[in-house]
Amino acid sequence: MPGYGTAFGRGLILGVGAALLYAAARETIAPTRPNSANPEKSPDDRSRLIDWDWATKVAIRAAGRTPTLHPGAQAQLQAQYDALLREIEQPIARYTGNDLSLANTRVEVLDRAGWIRANMANFRYLLQPVEDFYKENIGRSRFGPPPAFQQAARMMLGSQVGILVGYLARRVLGQYDIALMSEKPLSAGKLYFVEPNLRQVEETLGVPPDELRRWIALHEATHAHEFELYPWVRTYLNGSLRQYLRLLIDDMRGRDDESTLLSLLNRFLANLRQGHNLINALMTPQQRELMSRLQALMALAEGYSNHVMNQVGRDVLPHFNLIHDRVEHRQRQRSQAEQLFLKITGLSLKMEQYRLGERFVDEVVRQRGITFVNRAWQTPETLPTEVEIRDPGRWIGRMEAVQVA
Numbered sequence: 001m002p003g004y005g006t007a008f009g010r011g012l013i014l015g016v017g018a019a020l021l022y023a024a025a026r027e028t029i030a031p032t033r034p035n036s037a038n039p040e041k042s043p044d045d046r047s048r049l050i051d052w053d054w055a056t057k058v059a060i061r062a063a064g065r066t067p068t069l070h071p072g073a074q075a076q077l078q079a080q081y082d083a084l085l086r087e088i089e090q091p092i093a094r095y096t097g098n099d100l101s102l103a104n105t106r107v108e109v110l111d112r113a114g115w116i117r118a119n120m121a122n123f124r125y126l127l128q129p130v131e132d133f134y135k136e137n138i139g140r141s142r143f144g145p146p147p148a149f150q151q152a153a154r155m156m157l158g159s160q161v162g163i164l165v166g167y168l169a170r171r172v173l174g175q176y177d178i179a180l181m182s183e184k185p186l187s188a189g190k191l192y193f194v195e196p197n198l199r200q201v202e203e204t205l206g207v208p209p210d211e212l213r214r215w216i217a218l219h220e221a222t223h224a225h226e227f228e229l230y231p232w233v234r235t236y237l238n239g240s241l242r243q244y245l246r247l248l249i250d251d252m253r254g255r256d257d258e259s260t261l262l263s264l265l266n267r268f269l270a271n272l273r274q275g276h277n278l279i280n281a282l283m284t285p286q287q288r289e290l291m292s293r294l295q296a297l298m299a300l301a302e303g304y305s306n307h308v309m310n311q312v313g314r315d316v317l318p319h320f321n322l323i324h325d326r327v328e329h330r331q332r333q334r335s336q337a338e339q340l341f342l343k344i345t346g347l348s349l350k351m352e353q354y355r356l357g358e359r360f361v362d363e364v365v366r367q368r369g370i371t372f373v374n375r376a377w378q379t380p381e382t383l384p385t386e387v388e389i390r391d392p393g394r395w396i397g398r399m400e401a402v403q404v405a
Contacts, residue, residue: 048154049134050127055158055165056120062166063112066196074195077109081193084217091312092221097371100225106190112169115194118177120165129245173197174216176223178234189227191220205326211317215324218316219309226301230377233297240294247287295353296386300376303357303389307365356389363392375399 069077085102093099110118124131175192193213202209227234313320364373375382376395382402388395 049131049157050124050161051151051154051158052120052124053158054155055162056116058159058162059116059120059166059169060113062163063116063169066112066200069109069111069114069195074109077193077195078107081107081109081191081213081217084214085191085221088214088218088221088312088316091316092218092225092308095308095312095370096222096225097374098225098229100229102221102224105221105224105228107193108190109193109195111196112194115172115175115192116165116169118192119168119175122177123161123165126241129242129249133249169194171197173201174220176220176227178223178227178237189224191217191224193217201327201330205323205330207323207326208319211319212323215309215313215317215320218312219305222305222308223301225308226304226377232379233377236380237294237297240290240297244287244290244294247284247290251284251287292386293383296384296389299353299357299360299386299389300384301357302354303359303361304373304376306354306358307361353389360384360389360392360395364396367392368396372396372399 085105085107089100089102108114108118172194174194177190177192193216198209198213198216201207202212310320310324313324317323361373376384382399384392384395388398
């Protein structure tokens with residue numbers, strides 16, 4: 001769904017926030033030595049920036065209770081989704097002009113807790129460089145607060161991550177997982193369907209269950225086209241994320257404990273005065289430039305998938321208009337508290353980017369056709385910039401100039 005289709009957008013939000021989390025932790029968490037009063041925690045556990053076990057527990061609680069999937073029902077559903085992927089292969093191929101077998105795409109039917117565990121592992125792996133740097137630096141200070149206070153601070157950071165992931169677990173319907181930052185070569189990603197959320201939406205909105213699932217599958221399966229037909233995209237994304245984390249760590253390196261948080265807060269306030277949003281205000285100019293490239297890629301990926309989902313959906317779903325209109329209405333119906341949460345966490349910015357990405361693809365297709373849009377996936381140089389995402393004509397002009405040259 002728009003704003004929730006891929007893991008890397010959510011992981012990147014956590015990566016951006018890791019700078020402030022790290023700075024706060026350095027102010028409150030002192031180096032920990034073996035302590036007989038707390039034998040349950042190993043030295044390695046106590047040297048973490050985030051208590052990931054606690055974050056997972058918080059996320060599961062924040063996600064709310066839903067019926068647990070019975071293994072037998074889960075297996076039956078998985079077989080149905082496997083068949084569904086085979087059915088939508090050809091409609092996607094005919095529209096995009098690209099053939100891709102989805103036979104190797106692994107389908108997993110999950111409940112909310114299962115989705116949380118799968119994504120928490122991804123987030124933990126994504127932030128491992130920050131965790132490693134924190135571990136290297138906790139030995140600089142000789143004195144600090146008692147172990148109980150250290151653990152409380154760590155749990156506080158874990159709670160922040162858990163609340164964010166728990167909120168997402170209540171909303172996500174499907175996800176194409178490309179296992180960001182994994183060192184293992186992958187031939188295909190995983191496609192998750194969060195069954196309790198799908199059932200909740202179909203019951204609340206009164207839409208045909210089979211068609212709703214086919215609509216969601218169209219979106220997520222299109223991500224397979226983006227990342228499996230063009231393997232360089234995953235390499236480029238991972239490389240950019242690693243570079244961002246290196247910049248983040250370099251920014252923290254060399255600061256003493258007393259200046260870290262103050263320096264970040266001063267930068268944050270100065271950047272806000274210059275008109276930057278809450279996420280970008282934490283960053284250096286280099287970080288913002290790299291983030292801009294990543295945001296443009298995320299907007300394109302989500303926008304392309306939404307476009308294909310809607311165009312193919314009109315042909316294969318008898319009740320397409322009903323599903324589209326009611327889901328869009330659901331997206332707009334948010335309480336003031338939820339809207340505030342989205343702004344604080346940066347998720348509202350991500351959702352707006354994805355809407356811009358869809359408008360970009362729609363407009364380029366209108367002017368030049370889907371084959372022209374596919375040029376965006378050829379090389380890193382053909383990807384649209386953030387400015388071009390907002391002004392599709394500039395990207396069209398650049399691509400046509402390259403073609404002429």
